[in-house]
Amino acid sequence: MLRKLLIGTALASGLAFAAHAEDVKEVQMLHWWTSGGEAAALNVLKGDLAKEGYAWKDVPVSGGGGDPAMVALKAMVAAGNPPTASQMLGYTVLDYAAAGKMGDLTAIAVKEGWDKAVPAALQKFTIYEGKWVAVPVNVHSVNWLWINKAVMDKIGGTEPKTFDDLIALLDKAKAAGVIPLALGGQNWQEATMFDSVVLSTGGPEFYKKAFNDLDDASLKSDTMKKSFDNLAKLVTYVDPNFSGRDWNLATAMVIKGDALVQVMGDWAKGEFHAANKTPGTDFLCYRFPGTDGSVVYNSDMFGMFDVADDRKAAQAALATATLSKSFQSAFNVVKGSVPARTDVPDTDFDACGKKGIADLKAANEKGTLFGSLAQGYGAPPAIANAYKDVVTKFVHGQIKTSDEAVTELVKAIDDAR
Numbered sequence: 001m002l003r004k005l006l007i008g009t010a011l012a013s014g015l016a017f018a019a020h021a022e023d024v025k026e027v028q029m030l031h032w033w034t035s036g037g038e039a040a041a042l043n044v045l046k047g048d049l050a051k052e053g054y055a056w057k058d059v060p061v062s063g064g065g066g067d068p069a070m071v072a073l074k075a076m077v078a079a080g081n082p083p084t085a086s087q088m089l090g091y092t093v094l095d096y097a098a099a100g101k102m103g104d105l106t107a108i109a110v111k112e113g114w115d116k117a118v119p120a121a122l123q124k125f126t127i128y129e130g131k132w133v134a135v136p137v138n139v140h141s142v143n144w145l146w147i148n149k150a151v152m153d154k155i156g157g158t159e160p161k162t163f164d165d166l167i168a169l170l171d172k173a174k175a176a177g178v179i180p181l182a183l184g185g186q187n188w189q190e191a192t193m194f195d196s197v198v199l200s201t202g203g204p205e206f207y208k209k210a211f212n213d214l215d216d217a218s219l220k221s222d223t224m225k226k227s228f229d230n231l232a233k234l235v236t237y238v239d240p241n242f243s244g245r246d247w248n249l250a251t252a253m254v255i256k257g258d259a260l261v262q263v264m265g266d267w268a269k270g271e272f273h274a275a276n277k278t279p280g281t282d283f284l285c286y287r288f289p290g291t292d293g294s295v296v297y298n299s300d301m302f303g304m305f306d307v308a309d310d311r312k313a314a315q316a317a318l319a320t321a322t323l324s325k326s327f328q329s330a331f332n333v334v335k336g337s338v339p340a341r342t343d344v345p346d347t348d349f350d351a352c353g354k355k356g357i358a359d360l361k362a363a364n365e366k367g368t369l370f371g372s373l374a375q376g377y378g379a380p381p382a383i384a385n386a387y388k389d390v391v392t393k394f395v396h397g398q399i400k401t402s403d404e405a406v407t408e409l410v411k412a413i414d415d416a417r
Helices: 002-021 036-051 067-078 090-098 106-112 120-126 149-155 163-175 187-202 204-212 222-235 247-256 268-274 309-322 325-335 351-366 381-395 402-416
Strands: 026-031 055-060 085-088 134-136 144-148 179-182 259-263 283-287 295-298 301-304 369-371
Touching: 026 067, 026 309, 036 055, 036 268, 036 309, 036 325, 067 085, 085 090, 090 120, 090 301, 090 381, 106 309, 120 134, 120 301, 134 309, 144 149, 144 247, 144 268, 149 163, 149 259, 149 283, 163 179, 163 187, 163 222, 163 259, 179 247, 187 204, 187 222, 187 259, 187 295, 187 381, 204 369, 222 381, 222 402, 247 259, 247 268, 268 325, 283 351, 295 351, 301 309, 351 369, 381 402
Parallel strands: 026 055, 026 085, 179 259, 295 369
Antiparallel strands: 085 301, 134 301, 144 259, 144 283
16 A cells, blocks of 8 residues: 555656746736837846846737737637737736636735835735736826927926916927927827816816716816816927827937927836936926826736746736836836835936835825726726727817817717726
8 A cells, every 4th residue: 555655656756847848938928018118128037037047038019009019919719729828907907817718827926025115006906806816917097198309498387287387388498499299199198188288287086087987077077178178289389290109209309309399108218218317317207297196007017828827827927027126126127117016115216116015105196096098997998999989089079179079088988988
């Protein structure tokens, strides 16, 4: 009996060893980080995993808003060949989890105490029915201005504290022969800017009611109409060639001094970083006027799919590496975002990063941390897409007036609910 038991144990150990030996030492990652700053940030993670013996297989799909990447992901999952992980936004993670396509990272999460380190607002999107299915990589905020300091100095500009101040600043740039506002005419970029405009125009409570609670009265209000009017004012300051421009090319216009300002999420700082530019010396970072004290956020997440057993070790290594304090600091320093853990010191961050970390902490404590509707955290994808569609039609003149825009926005959101 003992001999049989020993033989059985040996066989089991051999099988376990064989299975371990045959683990796929590769991480397959689908993402839309294709700009210079984004690629540099991702290299931090590639390097960490390489030290553990894991090769990196890139599945990059260009398009800053991530829509083309999500089309590619859908096809891979439908074919029964999901990646190890995919860059995803909040509600998309939950959709795949509800469809039973996600893996289970709970054992790792419990062992490493993720629930104590990750902000509760993010856990809403990383946990489904009690199981951890995704890992947050960062926290981005969208209500930023990025300004070329040399141009700012040349025109005698100062930090705009109100929307009217911003318009006056753009007028100065225009008079000096500089493109005032760098914008890429893509629906997600335009809607991202409108997030800030609505927060500035209506204030924190209005933004929450309109774009997180989808309150009908707020969506139909004169304040929303005024928000569209303010958006229309901003669009008069872009150059004629803005349509279809990628976001990082708009950022490059500011870096080069061809344009004064870009309204964009803090991933734009990654481009300045990649170009060896320094905040306070080469560029300035301000909150969109009228929004200081609030943070409109999104978070890049790595959604972890239900993969074959021989790919789970690689997936676990990716999850652990992603939420390590060292990676959270190193990655976000390069990316322009702030850590998705609350216990990462700001020591290695520049002035903009330190402000971002402090702003996030304050907004989290005050209840002024709001999901970006344009970036997939304010409401489910169908509603976010309806929102982006209305905003881009307004920007490009297919919707002529703010009255019509409000009517179309209410209708589009109602249809998407």
